[in-house]
Amino acid sequence: MITPVQTLSDDALQFLKQTLGDELVTTNFSEREYHARDQSFHHAHMPAAVVFPENAQHVSAILKYANEHLIPITAWGAGTSIEGNPIPVAGGIVMDFLRMDKILRVYADDFQVDVQPGIKYKDMNAKLASDGLFFAPDPGANASIGGMIANNAAGTRTPGYGATRDNVFRLQVVLANGEIIHTGTRSKKTSSGYDLVHLFIGSEGTLGIVTEATLKLHPIPEHFSAAVASFETVAGATRAVSAVVGAGLKPVALEFVDVATVRELNTTNEFHLRENPTLLIEFHSATPHALEHELALAQELCNDNGCIFFEVGVGRVERDRLWKMRHSTYEVLVRNHPGISFLICDVAAPVSKYPELVAACEREINALNLPGASIVGHAADGNAHPLVPYLPDDKASHARALQALGNMVRVALSLGGTATGEHGVGLGKIPFMREEHGASLDVMRAIKRTLDPNGILNPGKMF
Amino acid sequence: MITPVQTLSDDALQFLKQTLGDELVTTNFSEREYHARDQSFHHAHMPAAVVFPENAQHVSAILKYANEHLIPITAWGAGTSIEGNPIPVAGGIVMDFLRMDKILRVYADDFQVDVQPGIKYKDMNAKLASDGLFFAPDPGANASIGGMIANNAAGTRTPGYGATRDNVFRLQVVLANGEIIHTGTRSKKTSSGYDLVHLFIGSEGTLGIVTEATLKLHPIPEHFSAAVASFETVAGATRAVSAVVGAGLKPVALEFVDVATVRELNTTNEFHLRENPTLLIEFHSATPHALEHELALAQELCNDNGCIFFEVGVGRVERDRLWKMRHSTYEVLVRNHPGISFLICDVAAPVSKYPELVAACEREINALNLPGASIVGHAADGNAHPLVPYLPDDKASHARALQALGNMVRVALSLGGTATGEHGVGLGKIPFMREEHGASLDVMRAIKRTLDPNGILNPGKMF
Structure with a gap:
């Protein structure tokens, strides 16, 4: 790994201030501290400086300089990730995209939008609503689009609309050497050259920094329906998932909520759910009649x-x-x-293996004998989020939680699944990369060395 | 480019025969001639030998040897591509996947299948029908799955189900040095590491050779409807496309057929179409009632x-x-x-620009003043296939057709589109790669050099 940089030289600071202007560069303690952590349990690390670029040229100039002077660069969106993805473990410069938060162009007829990476997806969707359009991937938190692209974020609506990976047409990317490239096309289909768009999506800022993206939008559906289905057993609930999808029904969302979570929700007195394994189901449809028929069939299958x-x-x-x-x-x-405290685990397996995955997760978290152990998950995608409790001031308790998390990841891999369905590798999933990818991890490393030979981009992540 | 190899040394032939067995290696003239061309207008080139590997170990041993001895290797599926993609322009060895044509495992509950690359997609779908499943991308010709992956093939059903790119979970790939890697997961979602699956899809055998793939399947829909809509004008037909998609309707297919093509079809006396710009529309649905409502709304919008x-x-x-x-x-x-003779052109643009794209294509092909000039296209994807007539024995006529094809590509690019929607780069689209990709073409080249430093894999293509 590149040598960590805890303090910038006067020359480097002067360069940054000359390039961006004084007010867009800071070494202020509270700003550095704010950018030292995400929403995960991973240890904080302070950057040497925080910069707020206003355009791709700023990003390009900083990367060119950093590449020549071996200064680590970590891109920063909203800080909502939960695997330590944007923690600047090697110090250096954090590049916060706060000021690059514009909608640049809406192509309403093509259901597309050009945006800067700092825009938050909920804010963006609020603005796009006037055109009757929305960006479908839905990670829950108000993440930045740049962060969603970096982590290939997904969420509750992914069964219907795909992950971030499935909703990006075009990227402007600044490479480690400062070169600005454009990749992808506004055409819905292309077979022209290597698929660099998908290579950059999910690369967590380790191959290049996205400065503009053309996103796929969808028309806001006119007709919604939501259903809550309570089951006798977890196995019944997960079999119903398979049956609903297998019938050719296309739920937009299909969430599993375990009994423990239902009980937690009922404590609020805001929700009154039956204390059973539960599925939350959503359908969208172009006509109300289609919706009725879809719901009736879903109910029959449940x-x-x-x-x-x-x-x-x-x-x-x-x-x-x-x-x-x-x-x-x-x-x-x-x-x-x-x-x-809770570790938020993120594992996924083929849908047919979802009962096994959830059962294994239940065993692991219940064995910890702490309150709050629970599981929710994007069931239609085979994705489970066990919430793993631990005592924050008890090292042994934290170690047991990490052990449980590791066991759940290994079960997911043994079922043909993945170490992370949507949160990314960051710091937390590095230990499982060789087990998941085998020799193809070396191909990833070779691509990393090719695109970032000095290793300045988000060092300490992914590998 | 690697030095062309027109004849293999005795040592090389002996190595191949020892590794695969005599009957799986041939220098027979008719076999070499058969593997010298695809279905395109591009010039044939003879390979020095043709081999028929039976497993990934065969492929690995051949690539390791070829990499050490600098022998070009071109993978071969069904030979149905139409941009010269599998023509062995540098001779060497053609690797025909005829004998690697098995369905290895069906995961019916997960709508997935493991297959070898030599299986033809129509043959595969015929076998999968007993499980009520099918692989949706539909290139028309009976292409091999390996070829479809190499070219990111697509077709009439792509509006509903995506291109090949959207329907592959996992790949086994043999790298240029003979190493066998596995990439991807059977999980529907993953954010684990760089997306190598999408990097290999569409790389036309220039980065590695696929020896196994896990494909996404869909349940065969129970309820179909098809509609034929005739319009006064091309502009009306293409505006209707936008309206149908914009209403949230999800046609599985939405094809544009121009008047010239309609007239050709009517000469068969098998079809009796109105001689107007025409859309062919298909819906699938889980219930007949949903289908009725979708069709009624589509008709209203048309x-x-x-x-x-x-x-x-x-x-x-x-x-x-x-x-x-x-x-x-x-x-x-x-x-x-x-x-x-006809050049089959393949251009695509954002759907809102489809009227402009089609109008420009009409001008170009009509200016040739030859019979048979016509346009069909996957309209919902903004994809157009002008059929560009020329006199095969008249060099000037061929040059004019090529010029028209180039003009249409440049129009597509100027509209924010792509030089190839689904046929791949092959030989035919190389001249447009810099214009489409700019500096990102250098990133593609760098990745090529990293994964295939000796340039043995399908040399002369893509770049």
């Missing part, structure tokens, strides 16, 4: 798999209530259990 | 855009008739115009 209660709510309000509930799980959990 | 006739046929038979008609266009054209 009933075939031991559903004991199926409640339907049609319309935007019901839909919004459901997802407000789902997205509040972590917050409710933390509020209900003062003195407990 | 009528709003100058549709003068909208004929609906529901069911598999009507659907099959429609696509038999669409896929016969090239054959009918060639039969109707003896003495004329």
